Amino acid sequence: MNPIEFQGLTKRYKRLVAVDSLTASIQKGRITGFLGPNGSGKSTSLRCLLGLASPTAGTALVNGMRYAELDHPLSTIGAVLDNGGFNPALTGLQNLKVICTAASIPDARAEEFLQLVDLESAMHRRTKGYSLGMKQRLSLAAALLGDPGILILDEPTNGLDPIGIAWLRNFLRGLADSGTTILISSHQLAEMQHAIDDVLVIDKGTLIADGTLAEVTGGQSLEEAFFRLVGGAK
Amino acid sequence: MNLISSEFRKLAYQRSTYGLILAAVALSVVSTAFSPFAIVQLSGEINFPLSDPNNVDGIYSKALSAYILVVVIGVRFMSGEFSHHTAVSTFLTTPKRHRVLAAKLAVAAVAGAAVNLFATLVGMGTGWFALQLYPNVAAPHAHIFWDFALSAALTGAVLCVVGVGVGALIRNQNLATTASLIWLFLVDRILAVIWVDGGKYLPSGLVTSLMNLTLSVSDKTTSLTINTSDYLPPLPAALILVGYAVVFSGLAWVSTLRRDIE
Ligand SMILES: Nc1ncnc2c1ncn2[C@@H]1O[C@H](COP(=O)(O)OP(=O)(O)OP(=O)(O)O)[C@@H](O)[C@H]1O
Ligand SMILES: [Mg+2]
Numbered sequence: 001m002n003p004i005e006f007q008g009l010t011k012r013y014k015r016l017v018a019v020d021s022l023t024a025s026i027q028k029g030r031i032t033g034f035l036g037p038n039g040s041g042k043s044t045s046l047r048c049l050l051g052l053a054s055p056t057a058g059t060a061l062v063n064g065m066r067y068a069e070l071d072h073p074l075s076t077i078g079a080v081l082d083n084g085g086f087n088p089a090l091t092g093l094q095n096l097k098v099i100c101t102a103a104s105i106p107d108a109r110a111e112e113f114l115q116l117v118d119l120e121s122a123m124h125r126r127t128k129g130y131s132l133g134m135k136q137r138l139s140l141a142a143a144l145l146g147d148p149g150i151l152i153l154d155e156p157t158n159g160l161d162p163i164g165i166a167w168l169r170n171f172l173r174g175l176a177d178s179g180t181t182i183l184i185s186s187h188q189l190a191e192m193q194h195a196i197d198d199v200l201v202i203d204k205g206t207l208i209a210d211g212t213l214a215e216v217t218g219g220q221s222l223e224e225a226f227f228r229l230v231g232g233a234k
Numbered sequence: 235m236n237l238i239s240s241e242f243r244k245l246a247y248q249r250s251t252y253g254l255i256l257a258a259v260a261l262s263v264v265s266t267a268f269s270p271f272a273i274v275q276l277s278g279e280i281n282f283p284l285s286d287p288n289n290v291d292g293i294y295s296k297a298l299s300a301y302i303l304v305v306v307i308g309v310r311f312m313s314g315e316f317s318h319h320t321a322v323s324t325f326l327t328t329p330k331r332h333r334v335l336a337a338k339l340a341v342a343a344v345a346g347a348a349v350n351l352f353a354t355l356v357g358m359g360t361g362w363f364a365l366q367l368y369p370n371v372a373a374p375h376a377h378i379f380w381d382f383a384l385s386a387a388l389t390g391a392v393l394c395v396v397g398v399g400v401g402a403l404i405r406n407q408n409l410a411t412t413a414s415l416i417w418l419f420l421v422d423r424i425l426a427v428i429w430v431d432g433g434k435y436l437p438s439g440l441v442t443s444l445m446n447l448t449l450s451v452s453d454k455t456t457s458l459t460i461n462t463s464d465y466l467p468p469l470p471a472a473l474i475l476v477g478y479a480v481v482f483s484g485l486a487w488v489s490t491l492r493r494d495i496e
Contacts, residue, residue, distance in 0.1 A: 051329045070329065073327065073329055079326060081322060083319050087248070087314065088318060090247045097247075099323055101243055102237055
């Protein structure tokens with residue numbers, strides 16, 4: 001059983017087909033890049049996987065179960081989403097403590113992960129004043145709280161500084177080496193080329209490439225392969 | 235239990251909660267402190283002698299005004315999840331959404347009851363001091379202390395739950411807050427006076443019924459009359475209020491359990 005399975009996942013918004021019968025599986029302990037142009041359905045697929053949106057047809061499974069059936073979701077799968085919000089009136093630490101309490105995770109974990117993502121000096125400040133990169137780091141800390149075996153990252157490098165990006169790359173590699181499965185969506189193809197093992201490419205809701213990085217790029221750079229696949233001008 | 239504490243933390247960490255508690259107490263204090271003054275000023279137009287214990291009960295009843303702001307606590311508690319997109323992490327943490335909602339409603343009920351009770355007690359205390367300033371003031375009936383305290387707790391619990399329902403339906407926090415304030419401060423209170431037949435089933439009319447007052451006031455210039463015997467007896471009023479809590483919880487339930495979270 002693969003950690004993540006999309007089985008004929010379809011999501012329609014009125015007449016718009018955001019995701020069209022997506023079938024794919026993500027391998028354990030590998031970093032899979034989830035690529036595609038704006039509006040191709042990446043975030044929508046991930047939101048269906050995480051039980052935030054209900055699929056029109058098909059399913060998306062985590063360790064063979066629907067997200068809502070997981071007993072300890074945060075310890076199974078952590079997610080950094082593009083719209084995952086924090087209460088601006090609460091401090092970074094308070095925002096995480098709210099999550100800790102609901103998930104029966106000790107509060108001490110919150111401080112631990114805030115240190116890990118380099119937010120310890122800002123953790124007592126209200127998140128209203130956080131920069132984009134700081135919010136992104138806070139999201140990452142939230143996703144890691146339960147020590148999940150699977151990580152979903154939707155454009156995690158958004159707003160991160162070069163040091164943060166390099167740190168994230170090494171950090172994710174370390175996690176994958178110790179068996180964590182990672183699915184990461186990003187438009188930073190040059191960065192992704194160095195970070196991922198496998199690739200899924202989706203365009204207009206449909207899967208158009210699926211394989212290892214070498215299979216999908218066929219000797220080209222990831223960017224060249226991307227343009228070839230989605231038919232963009234270069 | 236974890237979910238209850240988590241929801242409680244959301245309220246307790248939020249500074250605006252304390253602002254609203256203060257505002258609720260202030261509303262109760264101001265309403266109670268100024269009503270003897272207003273009545274004495276208006277003694278030409280209305281006949282409301284403070285030597286009548288029923289009328290003194292009426293002054294103390296103003297202490298129950300705080301429920302209007304207790305609703306806002308519930309509204310912001312729920313609509314904030316959508317306005318700030320914290321619903322995403324809430325439901326990622328607990329995908330069984332009905333459990334989150336049950337915890338939120340329970341916390342809202344307890345917090346609403348506590349805040350309204352506190353504001354009412356402070357308001358009644360203020361009323362006692364205010365009434366010392368006037369001559370020939372009768373003592374209130376002894377039963378009002380318990381009647382008002384119970385009414386305050388029940389009203390606070392119900393209206394905070396109603397607020398959660400409103401916040402689930404109107405997900406824009408500011409719009410939801412403004413809409414509930416306009417409704418409760420103006421529409422509801424006006425209807426309870428000018429259209430008693432319907433208004434007695436609305437929150438302000440039900441709160442009046444709950445308090446079990448015996449009042450009859452008429453304004454000579456506008457010929458508007460308030461007569462508490464037009465309102466419902468306390469028990470049916472309490473049941474209807476609880477009915478509001480059930481209906482609005484139900485609305486929160488159906489609007490939150492299935493829909494996509496942005
Ligand atoms: N709640 C919604 N209501 C209506 N349409 C939606 C909704 N969410 C997404 N869509 C549409 O679904 C399609 C896929 O959007 P999605 O956000 O999944 O794309 P994406 O691949 O994540 O894009 P990006 O790279 O810009 O993040 C788009 O056409 C989008 O407009
Ligand atoms: Mg996206």
